[in-house]
Amino acid sequence: PPVEHIFSFAKRLGITHQPIEQGITTFEQSGYSRLQKDDRIILLDHGNVGPDYLPGHAHADTLSFEYSYKQQRIIVNSGTSMYGAGKERLRQRQTPAHSTVEFNQQSSSEVWDGFRVAKRAYGRLINASSSNESFSLKASHNGYKQLGNQNERGEHQRTLTLDEHALIIEDIFKRSSKKVDKKTCEGTIYFHFHPEVKIEKLNPHLVKLVIDSDTRVSNQKSMLIKTEDMIKVKEGTWHPYFGMSIPNKSIAVKMSKNSHITVIEFESEN
Template sequence: MGNNTFNFLNLQKSFGEKVDWECVELGRLWGYNLNYFEFLNQEVISVEEGMRLIRDFIQHFPKANMGVEPYPLSLRSVNWIRFLSSHNIEEVDIDSTLYTQLNLLLGKLEYHLLGNHLLENGFALLFGAYYFNDSAFYKKAKSILVPELREQVLGDGGHFERSPMYHCIMLYRVLDCYNLVHNNTLFGRELEVFLREKAEAMLGWLREIIYRDGKIPLLNDAAFGIAPVAKDLMEYGQRLDITCCKKVKLKESGYRKLQFGKFELLMDVGEVGPDYQPGHAHADTFSFELYINGRSVIVDTGTSTYEVNDTRFYERSTAAHNTVVVSGQNSSQVWAGHRVARRARVRVICDEEERVVAQHDGYKRLGTLHTRGVEKIEENIRIVDEIDGEGCAYLHFMPEEKIILNGNILTGSDFCIELNGMRTIESFSSWYASEFNKRVERQSFRIFFDRRLETIIK
């Protein structure tokens, strides 16, 4: 924002004359964002301001801690290269520090975390390879990106961590890397076709997963204001002559979409994430989001923080999602900030265009399985939940929705929800977090039932 004032994650801080690059006063994620140097990509930042901040960091670099962790180091390297290249800046001291950072990264690659972290390491080394014409950087980048993108981009084009937000971030990086390789002759452009294929697949998935208003669903760790929006990503793809013409069928990513009339319903019937890296997963098996007449009506809680605290625990819990809780337990055992122990395993029973039925074993230790079916019945949506014993289904509404409860009927401005088989229902206030550090009060319901609950949305 200028004058050493920064605003990340809806939190602002002014440093005065000297930036504290180790600042954790507003949370560790805020400090990481400071070290990413994403602000160099803002149109409003002047070349002089950008150079001043780069030089300020260079002075700090010998004693840096947070800034030399491999993830922020990777993002900062890419952002410096983009900034320096776009303004045709060549300064020996900056290039020297950048080269040192990339060599440091070679010894700190995040094979212990894998997932999007290791991809970011690879993207940074690829940018470094082209910037410095360095074959060692290129060889290592290729050895990371080819196998990791083959694994992390699923058959339907979705990113394997099942977070629409991280999918958009990874897609942006892939488009950037394709742009880099396509417009340079170094290294024989051997990654060009591979990167193009991955970008096309990821664009196809994104086109299918977004709602009619162009927004991504806030499933798993996802929030607005972090990743490039879908419209910008698609336009970037078009500028690179990358489009996905064929319609994508959501499958391997675990999401299913029911879209007809005034309804858009997106349901999660997949595993929580890759077994070895479910860090951005929530205990949200069989949760759904619902748009009615082009607006968001039923939504998950969202993600407001990565800090290890009660807010983080709640936002990852089953009760924070539109699904069924048994005995007050989570369907998957989420713990710490980015950990999952025991995971719900899903079996898809019926997978048709207008009907999906699946079953998970997340409550097997409690003596029951949970089966949920979602289908189109005439012009209505019918959801059936079945368990052995007592359960509690949650429905969370957007803050703008004013819901009236009358018996077993929930009524909104242009819809009603009929609950058949419920024992009792409770209205309570919860929060909706569409962005980090931004929570808005909204109306939610707990629906208690025995064995079977039928929910009809009209």
């Protein structure tokens, strides 16, 4: 139901709420956290797939996030358009369909068939901190400690920092074995965009985002995504409702080392 209906029902039950305008909100039991700085909002998933006894609807989406500016969604996850068994159902549940990182060509949780999960990631919020200038969340999951051989195992750690000018995303792959710390992991960072966000690749390490909407963002500004490694633009689909599939764009960044920083900022008007 629309959020307005939920608020209206809550009011009839005598439940009140205060709008959140700035700062960090964390929900450790559900495993979600929220960052807001002015008109920019981040939602981060650092929880476990679940419930533990029946995780059939779970996706391998740990440490994925969504990003909105004013009333416009910018970065999204791909969503769900179907149930049952099949290649497309499996693809929508796997890690590359979400705005997070896939390591060693394996999903963070072992999803299979239509409603099955085997070895799974357990997430945790490490730290939430704030200052006058920025808000930051650091979280990790252990999904890759269980998969692959000894050289491939490790922990994904992600830090999101939202300041006056940018969203800074730091991804680190911490290996389980100290003997292979210098070995580069095979990590790919994925960002999926709302269909109203258009992408222009300016150079191998820089893309421009333009919001193609006149209704949600007035005096809109374009955004830039800067990465340390090369960016590949991909065609994809977004599934906001069951049975719906809308073409969109995504980018994939192959990590050249075990840590990577991505910066998303507004384009300068100069």
